[in-house]
Amino acid sequence: MAQNLPAATGFFAEIRQDGGRPVAPVFASLGSQAELRERTADQHLRAVLLHSGTPADAHARAQGRTLVLAGELYNQDELFQLLPGHNLPSSGAALVLALFDRYDVHAFRLINGRFAALVADGGRIVLATDHAGSVPLYVSVAPGRVLAATEAKALRTAPAGQSVVAGTRPVRRLPGTHQVQAGTVLDINADTGNCAAHRTWAPQLARRVMREDEAVEKVRQVLESAVRARVSPDTPLVVLSGGIDSSSVAALAARRSSGRIDTISVTPPPPEGGGFSLCRLGFATDQPGP
Template identity: 50%
Template sequence: MTTTLPAATGFLAAASQDTEIALRPTFAAQGSRTVVRENRGRQHLHIVLLHGAAPDGSLARRGDTAVLLAGELYNQADLHSLLPDGFGASGDADLVLALLDSYGVHAFRLLNGRFAVFAVAGNRALLATDHAGTVPLYVTARPGQVTAATEAKSLAGTSGTGGLAGTRPMYALPGVCQLKAGVVLEIDIVGGMTDVHHTWKPPLGRRILPEADATDLVRDALRRGVRARTGTDTPLVVISGGIDSSSIAALAVEAADGRTIDTLAMGTERHNEFPEAGLVANHLSTRHREIVVSTADLLARLPHTVWAAETTNVDIVEYLLPLTVLYLRADETSRRILTGYGADIPLGGMHREGRLHALETAVSHDMATFDGLNEMTPVLSAVGGHWSTHPFWDREVLDALTSLEAGLKHRHGRDKWVLRTAMADFLPHPTVIRPKLGVHEGSGTTAAFSALLVDAGVPASHLRHAKHLVLQTLFRRVVANGEHPDAVDLADVVDKVAGRQSQSVS
């Protein structure tokens, strides 16, 4: 695979029977832009590519079919084995185009990657997300035109009928829908009829394995997931000193074959995990850097987090806020960044009760409800010009972790037992046994957001609702209305929400 930034990291694209297509590209993600206009029979294409490298590999054409791909594939070798000998793809989009020739829309069931696809074949438009929707894809459609983008803000103000099968409506963006994870949406451009094809769902069955087999399964799958994302480049790995990020760092060091990798940790003046992260960095002999961010600067990036993640979910924004700040401070040059984010969902890491019934319920619920939260969106790192990727949400890794029975996830009194045991020979013992601490906890983000509202006069009993109102206000301004987050006075937003809460209490 290409180990630099992907050929394209985002796009805005429209297929229309109209000769004039007016697009207003608005991206939070940084990158160069390339505009492509083509007439393909009766269809007119207007594409704005966002990229940090040569964009040619993101767009493939053959006959009346064109495929546009943002992101990257991780099982290229397996996919090539399905095609005739001598086939040479110039990029991931070309590979998908060749697979569509053989498998039709079912080609997307073969892909393991982090991508969003917009394809036009005659009068049909195909929109597809990867298995977990880690690159969000948004769409508006009406008879005669289909428009799609990797950031919803690019579709603000466009006309669409909404209510498309295989999608969910977007808050404060009438007519704009988000494609569900693991879905191919097929749209007749002329008449607007749709068909939905599902390409992946979280496994419901559970595997019973001997301890040694389970740990081998997890370690080998995670090793392949990390290697597919590193190659010959030197990645940057975000570490907190917890088992998740430390496992990724250890396997990245192994994949580097003697080259020194870079690691990075972030904390505030109130809360940090620098000692724990430093222990891992010293053990792995990485080039390690610590970034200290003041609590005030952390909170000031709330508008940027909503701008990038395009969500109003309080928990998710609190998870993603410290990551947004870290990505903005990470480096001046664009980097490929690996994280341990997401392991808690299939492993039940945030579930702190030992009963297996409750653990399985938590895992099943989290795997059924992750979609649409945009936790993994690459825009989060792209606001700093970087490309992030999360090996725990590799399709093979996710299948392996989710499918294990709960007793392998909580065993011998230890949460995430199977992962801790699988990585025991790679990491310091204190890291292997360290209790789980969420990124929002380790950085003090949740407490800081709460204190901001309490200081403004919000009663403690209304904090959750007040946080939601703040995020809704920010979403309307920076996503729906197109304001840049730097122009948002967060203190004013908080004061107005606090005033509304005080009135409701009185």
């Protein structure tokens, strides 16, 4: 699969066993929306995809399971090697679903990317966030009902869920709504609302001592590797620049891009007060790197 913008940048999903009144989600983010509905003998599944690509690439169905995915995967070639004998999945969602079929919740330990995902497997609902929680994921759980969304605002009008959900933290002013912690998979029993949390990643607590030149080179290598995983020559880019980190990323991305990169620079207000000023710039590919 060629690298491109994520097929979906966000989603709302509603799984009900009673087929009650659906929730009307409202997103703060802008984008086209597509709706997915599925019905089995036991439950109703409805998902609203907020997308920038082809909405069909943001969900997949196989062997009675349905997956909804928002975000993007950076190590697809490595993941393909974990599926020997499989036909290559045609989308990121299909790839994740194939990994889930083989490795269950441990599949999310293998993925390098920024994503939020939901798997509906009969009466079992699985929610997952990436290692850094870079795509937020919120959930409301009650017996016979699971609601999940990448924006808390989308759950604002939802009926209150249970007050405690493992692996989450409550959202202020939204009773019964919780945010899934980074690097966490929630395994939910839709019948009872019982939930088990699995940690897929935790930061290593260690200190490395090295010379300054070695440290600078290590940071360069890590940044180059991260940019290479996320940028292809034809990927349209906009960089929000506020300091040396984003400037370095913009310079490295410019080396890999075949066109210009738009950057938005934020200038802080003066001490005496005033608002922020925005300056939009163009970053040419022949600019020197960091």
